[in-house]
Amino acid sequence: MDIDVKKVAMLSRIRLTEEEAAELGPQLSSIIGYVEQLSKIDTDGVAPTAHPHDAAMPLRANVVTNTNRRDELQACAPKTESGLYVVPKVIE
Amino acid sequence: MPFSSLSDIQDRLNSGQTTAVEVAQLYLDRIAAFNDTLNAFVHIDPTHVLAQAEASDAYRAKHEARPLEGLPIAVKDIFCTQDGPTQCCSNILKDFHAPYDAQVITRLKEAGAVLVGKTNMDEFAMGSSNETSAFGACRNPWDTERIPGGSSGGSAAAVAAALTPAALGTDTGGSIRQPAAVTGITGLKPTYGRVSRRGIIAFASSLDQAGPMTRTVRDTAMITAAISGHDSRDATSVADAPEVDWLAACDAQDMKGLKIGRPKEYFVDGMDAEVRASVETALKKCEELGAEIIDISLPHTEAAVAAYYVIAPSEASANLSRYDSVRFGHRCENPEDLLDMYTRSRDEGFGSEVKRRILTGAFALSSGYYDAYYLKAQQVRTLIQQDFIQAFEEVDVIATPTSPIPAFKLGEKTDDPLTMYLSDIFTIAVNLAGLPGLSQPCGFASNLPVGLQWIGPAWREDIVLSAAAAYEGATDWSNKAPATFGGES
Numbered sequence: 001m002d003i004d005v006k007k008v009a010m011l012s013r014i015r016l017t018e019e020e021a022a023e024l025g026p027q028l029s030s031i032i033g034y035v036e037q038l039s040k041i042d043t044d045g046v047a048p049t050a051h052p053h054d055a056a057m058p059l060r061a062n063v064v065t066n067t068n069r070r071d072e073l074q075a076c077a078p079k080t081e082s083g084l085y086v087v088p089k090v091i092e
Numbered sequence: 093m094p095f096s097s098l099s100d101i102q103d104r105l106n107s108g109q110t111t112a113v114e115v116a117q118l119y120l121d122r123i124a125a126f127n128d129t130l131n132a133f134v135h136i137d138p139t140h141v142l143a144q145a146e147a148s149d150a151y152r153a154k155h156e157a158r159p160l161e162g163l164p165i166a167v168k169d170i171f172c173t174q175d176g177p178t179q180c181c182s183n184i185l186k187d188f189h190a191p192y193d194a195q196v197i198t199r200l201k202e203a204g205a206v207l208v209g210k211t212n213m214d215e216f217a218m219g220s221s222n223e224t225s226a227f228g229a230c231r232n233p234w235d236t237e238r239i240p241g242g243s244s245g246g247s248a249a250a251v252a253a254a255l256t257p258a259a260l261g262t263d264t265g266g267s268i269r270q271p272a273a274v275t276g277i278t279g280l281k282p283t284y285g286r287v288s289r290r291g292i293i294a295f296a297s298s299l300d301q302a303g304p305m306t307r308t309v310r311d312t313a314m315i316t317a318a319i320s321g322h323d324s325r326d327a328t329s330v331a332d333a334p335e336v337d338w339l340a341a342c343d344a345q346d347m348k349g350l351k352i353g354r355p356k357e358y359f360v361d362g363m364d365a366e367v368r369a370s371v372e373t374a375l376k377k378c379e380e381l382g383a384e385i386i387d388i389s390l391p392h393t394e395a396a397v398a399a400y401y402v403i404a405p406s407e408a409s410a411n412l413s414r415y416d417s418v419r420f421g422h423r424c425e426n427p428e429d430l431l432d433m434y435t436r437s438r439d440e441g442f443g444s445e446v447k448r449r450i451l452t453g454a455f456a457l458s459s460g461y462y463d464a465y466y467l468k469a470q471q472v473r474t475l476i477q478q479d480f481i482q483a484f485e486e487v488d489v490i491a492t493p494t495s496p497i498p499a500f501k502l503g504e505k506t507d508d509p510l511t512m513y514l515s516d517i518f519t520i521a522v523n524l525a526g527l528p529g530l531s532q533p534c535g536f537a538s539n540l541p542v543g544l545q546w547i548g549p550a551w552r553e554d555i556v557l558s559a560a561a562a563y564e565g566a567t568d569w570s571n572k573a574p575a576t577f578g579g580e581s
Binding site: 003005008009013016017020023028030031032034035041043050058072074077079085088090 | 401402416418421423436442447451458464474
C-alpha cells in the first residue's frame with residue numbers, strides 16, 4: 001500500500017526532510033503490508049481488548065490532593081514568563 | 093563478590109561482613125573500569141550513590157533492616173527520578189529533570205535500596221537491540237561486538253557484567269525478557285497492573301510494565317515484592333490484584349506433577365538450532381524433576397507481532413504527542429510560528445525509530461483506517477488472550493524460548509525495521525495478554541546465552557517463580573558470567 005507519508009507526518013506534527021520522507025515511505029509501506037495479515041483472521045463478533053484484564057476505570061473522590069508546585073513544574077519548560085508558558089504568537 | 097546475587101549480598105550485610113558503603117564502592121569501581129567499554133550507564137553520580145549507602149548503613153545501625161537495605165539497584169533511563177536527569181535516551185528529553193519520583197522509585201527508596209544510576213535503553217523503549225539510544229549503543233558483555241538486547245539493554249548489560257547486582261527494566265513487547273535472555277541473566281515482567289506505571293515514561297500504556305533484571309530468580313522476587321502493589325494514582329494499577337507470597341514461591345521449588353505446556357508455535361523452523369536444542373534440553377530437565385510436558389497450541393501466535401505493531405505504535409503516537417516543546421522537552425531555535433515550533437522540535441528531538449512508530453500509529457488511527465487496523469488488532473488481541481486462557485485450563489505454566497536467536501551483531505538488523513521487529517516474536521503475545529513472563533538462562537548457542545521463558549496465568553507469578561527457581565536450583569546456568577569482566581563462564 002502507498003502511504004501518504006507527508007500527510008501522516010503532518011497529523012503527527014513532525015516535519016520531515018525530503019530525505020526522511022523518501023526513506024520512511026517504503027518502510028511504512030512494508031510495516032503496514034506486514035500487519036495486513038490481520039485482515040485474514042476471522043474476528044466476527046469478537047470484542048476488542050483495550051485493557052488486558054478488562055478492568056473498569058477506577059473513580060476517586062473529586063478532592064485536591066496536590067500542593068502548588070508551579071515553580072518546580074515549570075523549571076523544565078523551554079520558556080516561561082510570569083508563571084505562564086511562552087509560545088510563538090498564535091493570533092495577530 | 094561482584095557476581096553475587098542480591099540475596100547473598102543481603103546475607104553479608106545482615107551478618108556485618110560488609111557495609112552498604114563497601115558494596116556501593118565495589119560496584120562504582122567496576123562501573124568506572126568497564127562502562128566505557130559497555131556504555132551500560134548513561135548517568136552515574138558516585139557521590140550521590142555513596143551518600144545513599146551511608147544513609148542506609150546509618151539506618152541499619154538504628155533500626156531493623158528494610159527489605160532491600162543497602163542493596164544497589166540500577167534503573168532504566170525511563171523511570172522518573174528527582175535525582176539526576178531522566179532522558180529516556182532521547183534528544184527530545186535531553187537534560188530533562190523530573191519533578192517527581194516514579195512510584196517504583198519511591199518504593200525502592202522506602203525499601204532501603206541504593207539507586208546506582210540510569211541505564212542505557214532504546215529511545216523511548218522502542219527497539220530490540222539498544223541501538224536506537226540517542227546516547228549510543230550499549231554492548232553485550234559476552235561479546236562486545238554484539239547487541240545486549242533491548243529495549244532494557246543497559247540494565248541487562250550492567251547486571252550481566254556485574255556493574256550492579258540488579259536493575260529495573262520495563263517490558264512492552266519483551267524489553268525485559270529478551271535482553272535478559274541474550275545477556276544470560278534473569279528478568280521478570282509481572283502481570284499487567286501489578287506494578288504502578290506512574291512516573292514511568294509511557295510508550296504503549298496498555299502493554300508497559302516494569303520489572304526486575306537480576307542474577308537469580310529469588311532476586312527478581314525480592315525486588316518485585318518491593319515495587320508491586322496498588323497505586324491509586326495509576327488508573328491501570330489493579331486494586332484487588334491477588335497477592336503473591338514472593339519469597340515462599342521461590343522456596344517451593346517443586347516440579348513434581350507440574351504441568352508444563354510446550355506450544356508448538358514457539359518451536360518453529362527458522363529459529364536458531366542451538367537455541368531450540370538448549371530449550372528442549374531444559375524441558376527434559378524439568379521432566380526429570382517430575383514435571384509433565386504437554387504439547388499445546390496457541391493458534392494465534394503468528395498474528396501477535398502484527399497486532400502488536402498496530403497497537404503499540406498507535407498508543408505511542410498518542411502518548412508521544414505530549415512532546416510539544418511547551419511544558420518540557422527540546423524546543424527548536426527561533427520558531428517562525430506555533431506549527432513550525434511543534435514540527436521542527438519533534439523532527440529534531442525524535443530519532444528515526446521513534447518517528448517510524450509515531451507515523452505507523454498515526455496512520456493506523458487515521459480516519460478511514462481505524463477499523464481495518466486498530467480495531468482489528470484489538471479484536472485479534474482478544475483471540476490471543478483466549479488462546480492462553482484455554483491453554484491454562486490444561487496446563488499450569490507454559491515454557492518457550494525467550495528469543496528465537498542469540499545476540500546478533502551491532503548494525504546487523506538496523507537497515508530493516510521489520511526484521512528487527514520479528515526478534516520479539518516469542519515475547520510479544522505475553523504483553524498483549526497481560527500475563528507474567530520470566531526469562532532465565534538455560535544454555536549457550538555459539539557461546540552466547542540462551543533464555544528459557546516461563547509464562548503463567550494472570551496474577552500467578554508464584555507458579556512462574558517456583559518453576560524457574562526449581563530449574564535454576566537443578567542447573568548451573570545462572571552462575572555463568574562473562575570471563576572478560578571477571579566472571580566464570
